Amino acid sequence: MNNPSNQALCFLALSALIGGCTATPEGTEEARAFYIARFQPPILVDAAPARPLKGSFSLANNTRRVGLADMQPIVPAFDGRGRLLASWNPHPRGAAGRPTFVIVHGGHGLVPTNFATALWLRDTLGGNTLILDSYWSRGRKENWRTYNEFGANMRALDAIAAGQWLRDVQRTDPDRTFLFGDSQGGWTVLRTFTDEPFLRMQVTSLYRGGIALYPNCQTNGTPEQPRLGPYTRPVVIFTGGLDDATPISQCATSIFRQASAWTHYPDQTHGWDTANRGAHTPAVDGECNRAMNIYNRFPICRSDRTTADMRARIAAFINAPSASPAD
8 A cells, every 4th residue: 555545544643633534443454554554664684783883782792692592583574574583582491471571672773771671571570581673674773763664653563563473473471471662662662552443453462561661752643653542551651850862841741641650760861771881791870871873862871779669660560460551
Protein backbone atom coordinates (compact mmCIF):
# COMPACT_ATOMS: atom_id res chain seq x y z
CA MET A 1 0.00 0.00 0.00
CA ASN A 2 2.01 2.95 -1.28
CA ASN A 3 -0.75 5.51 -0.74
CA PRO A 4 -2.55 4.57 2.47
CA SER A 5 -6.18 5.59 2.63
CA ASN A 6 -7.36 8.52 4.72
CA GLN A 7 -9.22 6.04 6.91
CA ALA A 8 -6.05 4.11 7.67
CA LEU A 9 -4.11 7.31 8.38
CA CYS A 10 -6.77 8.34 10.89
CA PHE A 11 -6.42 5.00 12.62
CA LEU A 12 -2.88 5.90 13.65
CA ALA A 13 -3.91 9.32 14.89
CA LEU A 14 -7.26 8.82 16.58
CA SER A 15 -6.87 11.71 18.98
CA ALA A 16 -5.96 14.11 16.18
CA LEU A 17 -9.15 13.32 14.21
CA ILE A 18 -7.34 13.97 10.94
CA GLY A 19 -9.85 15.11 8.33
CA GLY A 20 -12.74 14.44 10.70
CA CYS A 21 -12.66 10.75 9.84
CA THR A 22 -13.40 7.72 11.98
CA ALA A 23 -11.05 4.98 13.13
CA THR A 24 -10.32 1.94 11.03
CA PRO A 25 -12.37 -1.03 12.33
CA GLU A 26 -10.47 -3.19 14.77
CA GLY A 27 -8.25 -5.86 13.28
CA THR A 28 -8.72 -5.01 9.60
CA GLU A 29 -6.12 -5.91 7.03
CA GLU A 30 -6.13 -2.28 5.91
CA ALA A 31 -4.77 -1.16 9.27
CA ARG A 32 -2.15 -3.89 9.23
CA ALA A 33 -1.10 -2.96 5.69
CA PHE A 34 -0.71 0.69 6.66
CA TYR A 35 1.59 -0.14 9.58
CA ILE A 36 3.72 -2.42 7.42
CA ALA A 37 3.95 0.00 4.49
CA ARG A 38 4.99 2.94 6.65
CA PHE A 39 6.84 1.42 9.59
CA GLN A 40 8.75 -1.63 8.38
CA PRO A 41 11.98 -0.42 6.77
CA PRO A 42 13.70 -3.41 5.16
CA ILE A 43 16.12 -5.71 6.96
CA LEU A 44 19.43 -5.10 5.20
CA VAL A 45 22.12 -6.95 7.17
CA ASP A 46 22.39 -10.13 9.21
CA ALA A 47 25.45 -9.34 11.34
CA ALA A 48 26.00 -6.91 14.18
CA PRO A 49 28.82 -4.34 13.99
CA ALA A 50 31.86 -5.17 16.11
CA ARG A 51 31.96 -1.54 17.31
CA PRO A 52 28.49 -0.06 16.85
CA LEU A 53 29.30 3.66 16.82
CA LYS A 54 32.59 5.22 15.75
CA GLY A 55 35.06 4.87 18.59
CA SER A 56 32.48 3.24 20.84
CA PHE A 57 32.36 0.04 22.85
CA SER A 58 33.30 -3.47 21.79
CA LEU A 59 30.20 -5.61 21.33
CA ALA A 60 32.09 -8.78 22.32
CA ASN A 61 33.02 -7.28 25.69
CA ASN A 62 29.33 -6.80 26.44
CA THR A 63 28.10 -10.17 25.22
CA ARG A 64 30.61 -13.04 25.18
CA ARG A 65 32.76 -11.65 27.98
CA VAL A 66 29.82 -11.51 30.38
CA GLY A 67 28.14 -14.74 29.28
CA LEU A 68 25.45 -13.31 27.01
CA ALA A 69 24.71 -14.78 23.59
CA ASP A 70 26.00 -13.17 20.40
CA MET A 71 23.64 -10.94 18.46
CA GLN A 72 22.14 -13.17 15.77
CA PRO A 73 19.35 -12.74 13.17
CA ILE A 74 16.76 -14.84 14.98
CA VAL A 75 13.52 -12.83 15.37
CA PRO A 76 11.32 -12.69 12.23
CA ALA A 77 10.33 -9.10 11.48
CA PHE A 78 6.67 -8.19 11.82
CA ASP A 79 6.21 -8.08 8.04
CA GLY A 80 7.91 -11.49 7.66
CA ARG A 81 10.71 -10.10 5.49
CA GLY A 82 14.01 -10.72 7.20
CA ARG A 83 15.05 -11.28 10.80
CA LEU A 84 15.96 -8.84 13.55
CA LEU A 85 19.24 -9.25 15.37
CA ALA A 86 18.87 -10.31 18.98
CA SER A 87 20.73 -11.93 21.87
CA TRP A 88 18.51 -14.66 23.37
CA ASN A 89 19.50 -15.72 26.85
CA PRO A 90 17.34 -18.33 28.53
CA HIS A 91 18.24 -18.60 32.19
CA PRO A 92 21.20 -20.97 32.78
CA ARG A 93 18.92 -23.25 34.79
CA GLY A 94 16.24 -23.30 32.10
CA ALA A 95 13.65 -20.90 30.69
CA ALA A 96 10.52 -22.62 32.03
CA GLY A 97 8.71 -21.04 34.93
CA ARG A 98 10.69 -17.80 34.83
CA PRO A 99 9.91 -14.21 33.85
CA THR A 100 11.05 -13.17 30.39
CA PHE A 101 12.24 -9.68 29.45
CA VAL A 102 12.48 -8.10 26.01
CA ILE A 103 15.03 -5.27 26.25
CA VAL A 104 14.68 -2.51 23.65
CA HIS A 105 17.31 0.19 23.17
CA GLY A 106 17.37 3.97 22.88
CA GLY A 107 18.23 6.26 20.00
CA HIS A 108 21.94 5.41 20.19
CA GLY A 109 21.14 1.79 19.38
CA LEU A 110 22.22 -0.97 21.73
CA VAL A 111 24.74 0.25 24.29
CA PRO A 112 26.49 -1.36 27.30
CA THR A 113 23.65 -0.26 29.60
CA ASN A 114 21.24 -2.57 27.77
CA PHE A 115 23.54 -5.55 28.25
CA ALA A 116 24.14 -4.62 31.91
CA THR A 117 20.36 -4.48 32.38
CA ALA A 118 20.08 -7.97 30.90
CA LEU A 119 22.65 -9.26 33.38
CA TRP A 120 20.77 -7.74 36.30
CA LEU A 121 17.45 -9.17 35.13
CA ARG A 122 19.05 -12.59 34.72
CA ASP A 123 21.20 -12.72 37.84
CA THR A 124 18.97 -10.87 40.33
CA LEU A 125 15.43 -11.54 39.09
CA GLY A 126 16.16 -14.94 37.57
CA GLY A 127 14.79 -13.96 34.18
CA ASN A 128 15.23 -14.97 30.57
CA THR A 129 16.37 -12.01 28.46
CA LEU A 130 16.01 -11.12 24.80
CA ILE A 131 18.13 -8.09 23.85
CA LEU A 132 16.47 -6.83 20.67
CA ASP A 133 18.01 -4.70 17.92
CA SER A 134 15.95 -2.44 15.67
CA TYR A 135 18.65 -0.35 13.91
CA TRP A 136 21.67 -2.52 13.08
CA SER A 137 19.44 -5.00 11.23
CA ARG A 138 18.27 -2.13 9.04
CA GLY A 139 21.73 -0.80 8.25
CA ARG A 140 21.63 2.05 10.78
CA LYS A 141 23.79 2.76 13.81
CA GLU A 142 21.42 5.23 15.52
CA ASN A 143 18.24 7.27 15.16
CA TRP A 144 19.10 10.68 16.53
CA ARG A 145 16.46 12.46 14.43
CA THR A 146 13.89 10.43 16.38
CA TYR A 147 10.57 11.31 14.74
CA ASN A 148 10.66 9.33 11.51
CA GLU A 149 9.88 5.86 10.15
CA PHE A 150 12.37 4.39 12.63
CA GLY A 151 10.44 5.76 15.60
CA ALA A 152 7.81 4.50 18.02
CA ASN A 153 5.49 2.71 15.59
CA MET A 154 8.31 0.75 13.94
CA ARG A 155 9.67 -0.11 17.36
CA ALA A 156 6.23 -1.27 18.57
CA LEU A 157 6.00 -3.66 15.61
CA ASP A 158 9.47 -5.00 16.53
CA ALA A 159 8.32 -5.54 20.11
CA ILE A 160 5.27 -7.42 18.86
CA ALA A 161 7.46 -9.56 16.59
CA ALA A 162 9.74 -10.41 19.53
CA GLY A 163 6.80 -11.32 21.75
CA GLN A 164 5.38 -13.60 19.07
CA TRP A 165 8.73 -15.35 18.60
CA LEU A 166 9.16 -15.91 22.31
CA ARG A 167 5.64 -17.26 22.73
CA ASP A 168 5.48 -19.43 19.61
CA VAL A 169 9.09 -20.63 19.25
CA GLN A 170 10.63 -20.47 22.71
CA ARG A 171 7.33 -21.29 24.48
CA THR A 172 7.79 -18.61 27.11
CA ASP A 173 4.79 -17.56 29.19
CA PRO A 174 3.15 -14.30 27.98
CA ASP A 175 1.72 -13.80 31.45
CA ARG A 176 5.30 -13.49 32.71
CA THR A 177 6.78 -11.56 29.76
CA PHE A 178 7.71 -7.87 30.10
CA LEU A 179 8.91 -5.18 27.70
CA PHE A 180 11.79 -3.10 29.11
CA GLY A 181 13.10 0.04 27.40
CA ASP A 182 15.09 3.23 28.02
CA SER A 183 14.84 6.58 26.21
CA GLN A 184 13.51 5.78 22.71
CA GLY A 185 13.13 2.25 24.05
CA GLY A 186 10.94 3.67 26.83
CA TRP A 187 8.94 5.46 24.15
CA THR A 188 8.58 2.06 22.47
CA VAL A 189 7.13 0.64 25.68
CA LEU A 190 4.58 3.43 26.01
CA ARG A 191 3.52 3.17 22.38
CA THR A 192 3.34 -0.63 22.36
CA PHE A 193 0.87 -0.66 25.25
CA THR A 194 -1.20 2.33 24.10
CA ASP A 195 -4.85 1.36 23.82
CA GLU A 196 -5.53 1.56 20.10
CA PRO A 197 -7.40 -1.28 18.37
CA PHE A 198 -4.62 -2.70 16.21
CA LEU A 199 -1.99 -2.56 18.95
CA ARG A 200 -4.36 -3.94 21.58
CA MET A 201 -5.24 -6.89 19.35
CA GLN A 202 -1.55 -7.73 18.87
CA VAL A 203 -0.09 -6.99 22.29
CA THR A 204 -2.42 -8.28 24.96
CA SER A 205 -1.68 -11.93 24.17
CA LEU A 206 2.10 -11.37 24.29
CA TYR A 207 3.03 -9.25 27.32
CA ARG A 208 2.04 -8.82 30.92
CA GLY A 209 3.42 -5.30 31.25
CA GLY A 210 6.12 -2.77 30.49
CA ILE A 211 8.91 -0.76 32.10
CA ALA A 212 9.83 2.63 30.60
CA LEU A 213 12.96 4.51 31.70
CA TYR A 214 13.28 8.24 30.89
CA PRO A 215 11.14 7.83 27.75
CA ASN A 216 10.51 10.11 24.80
CA CYS A 217 6.97 11.32 25.29
CA GLN A 218 6.19 14.12 22.82
CA THR A 219 3.03 13.46 20.85
CA ASN A 220 0.98 15.41 18.33
CA GLY A 221 -1.22 12.61 16.99
CA THR A 222 0.76 12.08 13.77
CA PRO A 223 2.19 8.68 12.84
CA GLU A 224 5.70 9.92 13.71
CA GLN A 225 4.62 11.33 17.10
CA PRO A 226 1.70 9.04 17.90
CA ARG A 227 -0.62 9.06 20.87
CA LEU A 228 0.67 7.57 24.14
CA GLY A 229 -1.70 6.07 26.71
CA PRO A 230 -3.97 4.99 28.17
CA TYR A 231 -2.37 1.57 28.42
CA THR A 232 -3.70 -1.93 27.84
CA ARG A 233 -1.30 -3.53 30.31
CA PRO A 234 0.35 -2.33 33.53
CA VAL A 235 3.21 0.07 32.80
CA VAL A 236 5.70 1.67 35.20
CA ILE A 237 7.60 4.83 34.24
CA PHE A 238 10.77 6.43 35.65
CA THR A 239 11.78 10.02 34.84
CA GLY A 240 14.45 12.55 35.84
CA GLY A 241 14.04 16.22 36.70
CA LEU A 242 17.41 17.23 35.17
CA ASP A 243 16.82 15.27 31.97
CA ASP A 244 17.68 17.49 28.98
CA ALA A 245 17.09 14.73 26.44
CA THR A 246 13.49 13.74 27.21
CA PRO A 247 12.20 16.34 29.70
CA ILE A 248 8.75 15.66 31.07
CA SER A 249 7.84 19.32 30.52
CA GLN A 250 7.42 18.51 26.82
CA CYS A 251 4.72 15.96 27.49
CA ALA A 252 1.15 15.67 28.71
CA THR A 253 1.00 14.71 32.38
CA SER A 254 -1.67 12.14 31.53
CA ILE A 255 1.00 10.03 29.80
CA PHE A 256 2.61 9.47 33.20
CA ARG A 257 -0.45 9.48 35.41
CA GLN A 258 -2.16 6.79 33.35
CA ALA A 259 0.68 4.41 34.18
CA SER A 260 0.35 1.90 37.00
CA ALA A 261 3.21 3.72 38.74
CA TRP A 262 5.30 6.78 37.93
CA THR A 263 8.51 7.55 39.83
CA HIS A 264 10.17 10.93 39.27
CA TYR A 265 13.70 11.64 40.49
CA PRO A 266 14.03 15.46 40.57
CA ASP A 267 17.85 15.44 40.81
CA GLN A 268 18.59 12.97 37.99
CA THR A 269 19.69 13.39 34.38
CA HIS A 270 18.92 11.10 31.48
CA GLY A 271 20.53 7.68 31.84
CA TRP A 272 21.27 7.55 35.57
CA ASP A 273 21.76 3.76 35.22
CA THR A 274 24.42 4.07 32.51
CA ALA A 275 27.02 1.29 32.41
CA ASN A 276 29.82 3.81 31.92
CA ARG A 277 32.58 1.19 31.98
CA GLY A 278 30.76 -1.47 29.99
CA ALA A 279 28.60 -4.38 31.10
CA HIS A 280 31.75 -6.31 32.09
CA THR A 281 32.96 -3.72 34.65
CA PRO A 282 31.20 -2.01 37.58
CA ALA A 283 29.97 1.49 36.76
CA VAL A 284 31.61 4.58 38.24
CA ASP A 285 29.14 6.30 40.56
CA GLY A 286 28.69 10.04 40.10
CA GLU A 287 30.56 10.29 36.80
CA CYS A 288 28.98 12.58 34.19
CA ASN A 289 29.49 12.36 30.42
CA ARG A 290 27.84 13.81 27.33
CA ALA A 291 25.72 11.86 24.87
CA MET A 292 27.12 11.19 21.40
CA ASN A 293 23.90 12.53 19.85
CA ILE A 294 25.00 15.20 17.36
CA TYR A 295 21.75 17.15 17.83
CA ASN A 296 21.72 17.16 21.62
CA ARG A 297 24.87 16.48 23.64
CA PHE A 298 22.78 16.06 26.78
CA PRO A 299 24.43 15.10 30.10
CA ILE A 300 24.33 11.54 31.42
CA CYS A 301 25.29 11.15 35.09
CA ARG A 302 25.52 7.75 36.77
CA SER A 303 23.79 7.38 40.14
CA ASP A 304 24.14 4.11 42.04
CA ARG A 305 21.57 5.28 44.60
CA THR A 306 18.89 6.04 42.04
CA THR A 307 19.64 2.90 40.05
CA ALA A 308 19.24 0.78 43.19
CA ASP A 309 15.96 2.47 44.11
CA MET A 310 14.63 2.07 40.58
CA ARG A 311 15.58 -1.58 40.44
CA ALA A 312 13.90 -2.29 43.77
CA ARG A 313 10.70 -0.77 42.41
CA ILE A 314 11.00 -2.76 39.18
CA ALA A 315 11.51 -5.99 41.14
CA ALA A 316 8.37 -5.26 43.17
CA PHE A 317 6.43 -4.64 39.93
CA ILE A 318 7.68 -7.86 38.35
CA ASN A 319 6.91 -9.94 41.43
CA ALA A 320 3.48 -8.46 42.09
CA PRO A 321 0.35 -10.47 41.24
CA SER A 322 -1.00 -9.75 37.78
CA ALA A 323 -3.29 -6.72 37.70
CA SER A 324 -5.13 -4.58 35.20
CA PRO A 325 -3.80 -1.09 34.35
CA ALA A 326 -6.62 0.45 36.39
CA ASP A 327 -5.53 -1.47 39.48
